[in-house]
Amino acid sequence: MTEQKARTGTWPRLRVADWTDTRDTLHMWTQIVGKVRLAHAPLLNHWWQVALYVSPRGFTTSAVPYGDGAFDIEFDFIDHVLRIRSSDGPSRQVALEPKSVADFYGETMGALDDLGITARFQPRPNEVEPSIPFAEDHHHASYDAEAAHLFWRQLLQADRVMGEFRSRFVGKVSPVHLFWGAMDLACTRFSGRPAPPHPGGAPNCGDWVMVEGYSRELSSCGFWPGGHEEGAFYAYAYPEPSGFADYPVLPDGAYYSRQNGQFLLPYEAVADAGDPDAALMEFLDSTYAAAATLGDWDREALEDDPHRWAGHRW
Structure with missing residues (x-):
């Protein structure tokens, strides 16, 4: 990070200005993973079924029902990989590294395809302006x-x-x-x-x-x-x-x-x-x-x- 002023105490310090580009890229990545969960989890009041959860290694979807089994997706911020696991046994990983939203989207959907998991959703972000389609977003491409x-x-x-x-x-x-x-x-x-x-x-x-x-x-x-x-x-x-x-x-x-x-x-x-x-x-x-x-x-x-x-x- 530029002029990183972070400390690794109990309450870590991280200036927003030092990681804004990474934050905005990660935001788009979480939207992609969240929409995969949205595509398969049954509706809960107030959209609780779409959210992610803090895990011992990052953010996770928790178990998402799929057919007669389940899968989960976790952002691992220790090994810096997106880990996709299926109850059928196989798993796939996507590296968390500097790359565009378009590349992350393509790699993530490809990994899901490899596992036989399909997900239909609106392929553009919500609650942001502008809303650049994931497959066309080469602007957000930072990962610190x-x-x-x-x-x-x-x-x-x-x-x-x-x-x-x-x-x-x-x-x-x-x-x-x-x-x-x-x-x-x-x-x-x-x-x-x-x-x-x-x-x-x-x-x-x-x-x-x-x-x-x-x-x-x-x-x-x-x-x-x-x-x-x-x-x-x-x-x-x-x-x-x-x-x-x-x-x-x-x-x-x-x-x-x-x-x-x-x-x-x-x-x-x-x-x-x-x-x-x-x-x-x-x-x-x-x-x-x-x-x-x-x-x-x-x-x-x-x-x-x-x-x-x-x-x-x-």
Whole structure:
């Protein structure tokens, strides 16, 4: 990376400006893999079936049903390969290295063909502008292996804390998962009530997609590799209750962005904190409290102590 200012501590440091080209190329690659999963996984509410997950080596689709078996696809940011495995036994790999989206698309679809796996999907990205067809995208062609590895390690930390946050909610709550539309790690809690139809408006994405995604009242949080020098944690509510933007949230450094319609906390504010885990948890807890308190959620019914059975484990 140019003037790499990364450290490999518990909360790795990675300046967005140092890996923007790699980030944007990787974003397109994740869209291709995510759309393969979309082509075969049955619909789950809010499009949960399309997401990727943080794995011990990178990002994975998890098992995708195919015929009477299954396959999975994993971005391995240790060995820097895309690994495709079939329940029939064979596997294939595509090297993660500097190459165009067009080449990655061709190699990935060829590897799937070798395994006898077909996948029909719209072969162009969503939620971005411009939307260059994958087979024609020779513009995005960067891959900095160190940066990709550091980004994955950032997500490992975010996934871990967000998973703990998720465990405190016993109502309907999403997995902690990576949506390839914007390449953000997200976890969403739901009040149990319906929401007004979402107006849509995401670039190159049908409004009906957003209507499904936001069909229930929610409080969502996550991490996106943009928005600040080292990326940003975010939190928002839909529909946004009155007074949400003015609700006091923690820790220092968190603020409401009226431009983005959400609370933001710079990644660097978490990584620089004396206790990064606690700082991020303060943000997740306080922004959820803003949505649930002002939105009159039934918090007593929806929340519980994740350690409530700890005394019976042994």
